[in-house]
Amino acid sequence: MQTVLLISLGAIIGANLRYFVAQYVAKLIPSSFPFGTLIINISASFILGFFLIWTSERVLADPRWRVFLAVGFCATYSTYSSYAFETFALFEKGQFSLAALNFLVTNLVCFVAVALGAALARSV
Numbered sequence: 001m002q003t004v005l006l007i008s009l010g011a012i013i014g015a016n017l018r019y020f021v022a023q024y025v026a027k028l029i030p031s032s033f034p035f036g037t038l039i040i041n042i043s044a045s046f047i048l049g050f051f052l053i054w055t056s057e058r059v060l061a062d063p064r065w066r067v068f069l070a071v072g073f074c075a076t077y078s079t080y081s082s083y084a085f086e087t088f089a090l091f092e093k094g095q096f097s098l099a100a101l102n103f104l105v106t107n108l109v110c111f112v113a114v115a116l117g118a119a120l121a122r123s124v
Contacts, residue, residue: 006067007068034082042110044079049115049118050117057121058121
C-alpha cells in the first residue's frame with residue numbers, strides 16, 4: 001500500500017507540474033509548435049537520466065524514492081502521449097515539416113538529455 005501511495009503522490013505532483021509548465025510556456029512562447037510538451041519531455045528525460053544513474057551508481061537511496069520519482073513523478077510529468085498526438089495532429093493538418101521537426105527534435109534532444117543527466121550523475 002505504501003508503494004501505491006508513493007506512486008500516487010509522485011503522479012499528483014508530476015501531473016500538476018506538467019499542466020503549469022505547459023501553460024507557462026504557451027504564454028511565454030505563443031506558437032503552433034508544441035514547445036511546452038517539448039520542454040517537459042526534455043526536462044523529464046534529464047531528470048530521469050540523472051536520478052536513475054545517481055541513485056544506482058553514486059548514492060545509496062531508499063528504493064521508495066525510485067518508485068516516487070521514476071514511476072510516479074516522471075511518468076505523469078513526461079508527456080509522450082501528448083507528444084505523439086500533437087505530432088499526429090500536425091501531420092494530419094498537413095504541417096509535415098513541423099510534424100517531422102517535432103519528431104526529430106523531441107527524440108534526439110530527449111536522448112541527449114538522458115545522456116547528460118547520466119553524465120552529470122556520474123560526475124558528482
